Amino acid sequence: MCNDLLSIAREMRVHIVEMLAAAGSGHPGGSLSATDIIADLYFQHMRLDPENPAWEDRDRFVLAKGHAAPALYAALALRGYFPVEDLQGLRKIGSHLQGHPCMSSTPGVDMSTGSLGQGLSVANGMALAGRIDGRSYYVYCLMGDGELQEGQVWEAAMSAAHYGLDHVIAFVDHNGLQIDGHNDEVMTVTPIDEKFRAFGWDVVCIDGHDFKQIDDAIAHAKATKGKPTLVVCETVKGKGVSFMENQVDWHGVAPTPEQATAAVAEIRGL
Amino acid sequence: MNSATREAYGAALRDLGRVNPNIVALDADLAGSTKSAMFGKEHPDRFFDMGISEADMIGTAAGLATCGKIPFASSFSVFVTGRAFEQIRNSVCNANVNVKVVGSHAGPSCGEDGSSHQAVEDIAIMRALPHMTVVVPADDVEAYAATVALADHTGPAYLRVARLASPTIHEEEGYKFVLGKGEVLREGTDITVVACGMMVPRALHAAELLADEGISAEVINMATVKPIDADLLVECAKKTGKIITIEEGSMVGGLGTAVAEVLSERCPVPVRRIGLPDVFGISGPGDQLLDYYRLNAGHIIEVAHELLA
Secondary structure, three states: OHHHHHHHHHHHHHHHHHHHHHHOOOOHHHHHHHHHHHHHHHHHHOOOOOOOOOOOOOOEEEEOOHHHHHHHHHHHHHHOOOOHHHHHHOOOOOOOOOOOOOOOOOOOOOOOOOOOOOHHHHHHHHHHHHHHHOOOOOEEEEEEOHHHHOHHHHHHHHHHHHOOOOOEEEEEEEOOEEOOEEHHHHOOOOOHHHHHHHOOOEEEEEEOOOHHHHHHHHHHHHHOOOOOEEEEEEOOOOOOOOOOOOOHHHOOOOOOHHHHHHHHHHHHOO | OOOEHHHHHHHHHHHHHHHOOOEEEEEOOOHHHHOOHHHHHHOHHHEEEOOOOHHHHHHHHHHHHHOOOEEEEEEEHHHHHHHOHHHHHHHHHHOOOOOEEEEEOEOHHHOOOOHHHOEOOHHHHHHOOOOOEEEOOOOHHHHHHHHHHHHHOOOOEEEEOOOOEOOOOOOOOOOOOOOOOOEEEEOOOOEEEEEOOOHHHHHHHHHHHHHHOOOOEEEEEOOEEEOOOHHHHHHHHHHHOOEEEEEEEEOOOOHHHHHHHHHHHHOOOOEEEEEEOOOOOOOOOHHHHHHHOOOOHHHHHHHHHHHHO
16 A cells, blocks of 8 residues: 555645646645645545545544645545546635635535644544544544644643543644744744643654554554544655755745646656 | 523523534533533533633534534633634634534623623624624523524524623513514614613613603614614614614624614614723623613613704
8 A cells, every 4th residue: 555655645746736836826835744644544544435525424634734735635636526627726716626625615625724723623523523423433633833833732732632532633744844934943842742742642753754654653543542642743844846845935835837847747756 | 580691591502402412512611600501510421611722612612513513612702702713713604614602791791800801892703704693682581592593503603691680571481583583672663772682671661761751762672683684674764764772892893883884775864873982891790880881771862862853
């Protein structure tokens, strides 16, 4: 499966670059850093039915860092929720693909996000609903590292531990960069692992571009009972496109058509 | 009878929980005050105290709603609508999920706790949100019925309830609350008084006193502030041609503003608003504060005289 995941993630990255170039705006850096995590979730772990996006027993995914919407859209399209051609409509009037995820317009989006800090609370609510109803689904939540500066994240971290939400599996896409610069320059977020442990979470630290490590972390999280699990993923912002990698300027700027062509060639290894 | 609207809210929530397993409740460490504890006591598996974290409470409620639950998230009005405003905006209204936000201790009738605890802006800011329904019940009978109606209504809603006990004006027997419809409580031909919440009994009292002077005042209970019953307002404006609004909150953006928005476009007639004149409250007994701010029959009568002069 890892080989398949590699090619799926490669295809997702191509779509991310191409849809952003077509849109002329958006967030490549954080989409590319999150790609492997989202690929692994949607093509390996999540219990889904693209024919029935509202299936009550499905696993849920909350993209708390909603600006990585292109990565989610690429996964949903490749998973069959809507035609791949739709990706070209990103951020355009009349398209179902909004700049940030919108559950009422895009099939397969479990929660509307975009305002940082709110996703983990929502994931907790989904997990509480599953508990009330005796359902076994898992709720995956992907946060940014800069997002951890939002106070609500820590309120939600307290709640998930207080209610023992072991069906919440959260990820931090720790690429180290945010709009104004490096996390450490803007507002220090580390040590992420120690902070969440102190809040009562089980914490695993992995390479967020290594599918084996992502798989192992999810298996570990599912085996952990009585507390939520956080997977801190060390990632590279702009991963896969050398001129974007670790460049803060690629947080929220779309590639030109020429840059997109070069990026796609590099991703495809041409 | 004659109890606070928050008491009726708690009772309705508890009773809803008996018949609808999808009803869930959340509070932010004020369950005893908002009366959501009445639900929590009877349905502990569906009640979540989130601690003093309104933002997280609203987000959690949104997540519950995406899975088919009908969450009622309560706290003091000022905290649940103010502290968690952006969560209500994005995770509830923009996501368009079925969360009921309940704010108690609204307005100066909240009393001694003072300005930090008396929401004056909640109606305005909740009304400004697309997809949001805003309900301010006048008494315990209406608060109970409105809570039931909001559980039946799919979509975001804000229910404003009061700390202070107030007189019951509705007959419990046969009462039916209709979301989005204003209620003609008293017929009149000279002037129309549009009120919501605890101001409704005061408007009725003013109408009685005006009748003694030979002035026929119509009284409208506009419990659903949004979507407002525009057709009824136009009908009133055409009939009496003079409108007074009264609300227990800021005049900026509240019921009076909503009435003026409708009438200025569809039937321009003089509209005089009574409410807090762009100020925060002060400490004091709640009932005395209502008179201190002239949220009373005397003020309505005074304005009626000015309009009829």
